[in-house]
Amino acid sequence: MLKEVDFYYFSPTGGTKKVGQCLANALAKSAILHDFADKKHSAAPTAELSIIALPVFGGRIPAFAAQKLKLIDGKNKKAVAIVVYGNRAYEDALLELNNLAKESFNVIACGAFVAQHSMYPKLGEGRPDEADIEELNAFAALILRKLACGQNGEIKVPGNYPYKADFIAPATPVSSDSCCLCGKCAQACPTDAIAICAGKLTTDLSKCMLCMACVHACPNHARALPEPMQKQIQLMLDKYRSARRKNEIYI
């Protein structure tokens, strides 16, 4: 087991962090956390190994997180790059993350793991679960073995280039009458899209990436996707409920 790992992540509703933290726990005694939602600039890695974990938005990695990752000087240190998706599909996200991470890290392993869908929690409900954690532990054992052998070599992952079109939010979450203007949603928003001014809450669609951090942070459950959008999502995603999507590793 390693002494520590650097853990870079973007996790608006906690699923990506949970998966990455399980992997970190199996790899090292402690993790240095680097949250891409923090407004401060993220530091370069100091540990032997980094974990980079991003969620999948529309088959891609969120552009916001990609920009943050570009600012990190990985010093060509070793890294494990993983995407976390909501039991539909990860499409081009892992290829995009691997390509981007390779620009400044030496990527020695990649993976795609499932967590509960942040827009439609009935998809992947309860994941990562015990079986996922076992698979994360097994993945960690392979990574540690690879580190010990000093093996190297390019990691190939599925996905297409050019990538799918950028994910663009068609609408923002909205607040209901039970909103008490506490401002927790505005604090949680990574892009400062939410403002409270003269007793009114507004959300800037041009800044919103629909990451659901505001919905997750609302203590009164007063924030949600607009109802027509919820219905559309249900129609689109219900068919993915029956199959348990697999975690995939590339090492």
Ligand SMILES: Cc1cc2nc3c(=O)[nH]c(=O)nc-3n(C[C@H](O)[C@H](O)[C@H](O)COP(=O)(O)O)c2cc1C
């Ligand atoms: C805007 C948006 C788009 C998403 N697109 C996909 C997708 O294309 N495929 C998928 O399986 N899950 C998708 N999801 C689900 C997330 O990838 C999944 O819930 C992930 O765990 C969210 O990370 P978080 O819990 O760290 O916020 C999407 C979620 C959001 C908010």
